[in-house]
Amino acid sequence: MKISKEGIALIKKFEGCELTAYKCAAGVWTKGYGSTWGVREGDTITQEEADALLEKELEKYTDFVNNAVTQPLNQNQIDAMVSWTYNLGPSNLKSSTALKLLNLAEYEGVPAQLKRWNKATVNGERKVLDGLVRRREAEALMFEGKKWEHI
Numbered sequence: 001m002k003i004s005k006e007g008i009a010l011i012k013k014f015e016g017c018e019l020t021a022y023k024c025a026a027g028v029w030t031k032g033y034g035s036t037w038g039v040r041e042g043d044t045i046t047q048e049e050a051d052a053l054l055e056k057e058l059e060k061y062t063d064f065v066n067n068a069v070t071q072p073l074n075q076n077q078i079d080a081m082v083s084w085t086y087n088l089g090p091s092n093l094k095s096s097t098a099l100k101l102l103n104l105a106e107y108e109g110v111p112a113q114l115k116r117w118n119k120a121t122v123n124g125e126r127k128v129l130d131g132l133v134r135r136r137e138a139e140a141l142m143f144e145g146k147k148w149e150h151i
Helices: 005-015 047-068 075-088 090-095 097-103 107-115 130-143
Strands: 018-023 029-032 119-122 125-128
Touching (some): 005 075, 005 130, 047 075, 047 090, 075 090, 075 097, 090 097, 097 107, 125 130
Antiparallel strands (some): 119 125
């Protein structure tokens, strides 16, 4: 399965788009819609390049999810899991309880597991970030096939 327009909309809403490299809350150089691969201070990108980069990266993240999950996912579930993995990385997906539950077909426990990942290291300290709380809530709602746009 591939991520849908609605899944991409969730990612764009929470990532935002920055055309000049910046350090995210976790101190990682980022550009476009949250891209971190190979980004250096001073990098710039056009809007067209940001859109193309997101599309290319989402293919990779969709593959990560499809390769890790052994049970069938519906469109809402793949969208939520790709968004979550795009934000947190495939290593966190592989080690997560959410993946373990998915692979046991225990879908009802996944939304609560997604919501647990709401912290980032800021100035050396693990902190709950409001933006991550909202994103995880939106991803959990999307996973369940519910409206998330109000978050």
